[in-house]
Amino acid sequence: MAQQQQEQHKPRWRLIGPGIVAAATGVGSGDMVASLVAGERFGYTLLWAVVVGCLVKIALAEATGRWHLASGQTIFDGWRGMGLWTFVFFGPYIVLWGFVYGATAMSATALPLQALFPSVPLWVFAVLAGISGLGFVWFNRYPVLERVMTVLIGVLFVTVVGLAVYLVPDIGSMAAGLVPTTPPDSLFYSLGLIGGVGGTITMAAYGFWCNAKGWRDAGWIRMMRLDNRVAYITTGVFVVAMLIVGAELLNSAQIALAEGDEGLIQLGEVLQERFGTFVSVLFLIGFFAAAYSSLLGVWHGVSLMFADFVGNIRGRADRPVEERESSWEFRAFLLWLTFPSMLLLLFDKPIQLVIAYGVLGSAFMPFLAFTLMWLLNTRRTPQEWRNGVVSNVGLAVAGGLFLVLCGNEIWSRLTAA
Template sequence: MLRTEQRTTSWKLIGPGIVVAATGVGAGDMVASLVAGEKFGYALLWAVVLGCIVKIALAEAAGRWHLATEQTIFDGWRSMGVWTFAFFGPYIVIWGFVYGASAMSATALPLAALFPSVPLWVFAILAGISGLVFVWFNQYAVFEKVMTALVGVMFVTVVGLAVYIGPDFGALAAGLVPSSPDESLFNTLGLIGGVGGTITMAAYGFWVNAKGWRNAAWIRMMRLDNRVAYITTGVFVVAMLIVGAEMLSAGRVALAEGSEGLVSLADVLEERFGRIVSVVFLIGFFSAAYTSIIGVWHGVSLMFADFVGNIRGKANRPVEERETSWEFRAYLLWLTFPPMLLLAVGKPVQLVIAYGVLGSAFMPFLAFTLMWLLNSQRTPQEWRNGIVSNVGLTIAGGLFLVLCANEILGRLGVT
């Protein structure tokens, strides 16, 4: 493939990276950061920074594959053998079923805290259906604008809260030096692995294409977009770490488990600073959770449409065609309505185990398959991995293998 003339980079074009980073950072990442701050103060700040670097390497590789080869990740996986599709097929079906319920519940929590007279399940169902309607009737351009606006809200509210509380700058600087406090191993790994990292990392290439970036001329722009996005995400996560360290660790306040911990934090904020600060935080919490709904509803549905299209011999359809395809809309419905059953009856143990195992295995799968593809003749010589990319993907793959093993053992009750 001949070298393509590079496009001029422009801050005004940044967008897909913000979308993928915001989608990946949800209530779970907020809680993980708070808990790390609560337990260890600023000592694990370095892990947040390393996590951002790992995600930059992964997202850059996914975007570069789409642009350098002008193919999607599924074209690459198909070229590696049927085993890749045999893994991904069950994964995306089970993942969507369980994730839909989790995302709707997390988005409903701050709304229920703001309006306690309304049952939680009502807000959960409204969150899912509103996400469905929005994505069904809008294509990428409008979707990106709404996501960017929500990111602005979550960034201003949470970072503003951290500034308002006032960090200990000396401890903050000391936290950049790698350390390992007692019993901090899996909190550390979770922070590194959880800074905006889910199946949506693989969706980045699809959003890059949806932006109109279709070939190698856009790689420089994609790299700027990716770095800005994950640096922004890193600042957001650091802000949550500061809140945990200053509000919870200093005050010896224990969080409730799961996303409910964020509601507990809102109660602590109200007691200390008043209702207005608490409400502002809950709005930021809602924005972070709702970006995960509409981001997944759009991005993973695009992936599903391409996955099925590859199986049916309809690969490389324009993004605009995928956004209106029956496969795209079928997965939208799958994310929205079947998970509502889980809101009512809870999650069956076997399903939760399968979800945890497949989900934890996806990130090492993504890292190592991207290494394989981007070091092979499938990628034009000038855009193959260099030392930095290979080191980044190796660290990412190894880290996620450790997290995968821990998740599997935990699900099986071994740890």
């Protein structure tokens, strides 16, 4: 019987799933824009930053999943044991993050739809995106989410990676870009590219998706590691594909993009001029798949985290994932992500809110890295699954990198104000 259980837990490709959800959620329009602009401004010079970014996120996600499986606890159980200060930080962060991100996700999903159907106002598509995401997550559970996310990431692969191959990348320049260099004015851009490959708060959601898959103990750690590597290699392929598009299509023609998601709409126009309507429409469909998969992943994963956060406060931390998915806390955060955020679609975001959001958001990743490093080096984790040298180095590098980015974000916000 024990042998059968061990056999069942061996890594199998057909069991991959939480990593696909994490990849689909993490590769949003922001990652696409950042890598596209990197290619437009610096060609293939910053390709190394994409690779490092994937390695950093593999280390973080592996640590999150390993904590959930080895300890049998969630990340909030671990944080609670570290002291009240962790909840004091996370409570305001997740509420504010959800309020601002909800509007951002809805707008990003609406942009390619409006480009395809310009007679419909942007806010209409944004509201429809939010409400459809709410309805989907409200009435479905993780297995359905995983299947839908697999389809969306397949669409993204065909459109974005297909476009990169169609442009015939310069292999020699790509190989040279793997050597770490920082052209003038590219240092913090390079660090931002490393930090932005594949998610922020959704990194902490990965452990919850592993549990939702049915992986509940240390016997699944080998499977989780395979799943996690596939996730961030996939993420890296998408980001490299966008960098190729920026380098081959924009850098060579000296075309500068607008900031933000509007840059992807502008890219669609460039594609239409050069290759025709069919290629442009395919790209916009890929843009939509990236944005909408991020919306669905956040609507599910972060709501699950909020349900566990509140459950810890209320002394109900031992609920199974299936119970959390139907809890009032889960659905309350779903509503919070959707309807209050719609107010930001009608008005410019207040500068104070944007500053607070930027500072808290940049502080979360070093918080996650260093708390995981603490939890996975103490008696809270069984000896067999505690950090080794490689894991400690990976988390230390990740934490230090994000701490630098956090300091830069705070400084830039204060000087801009």
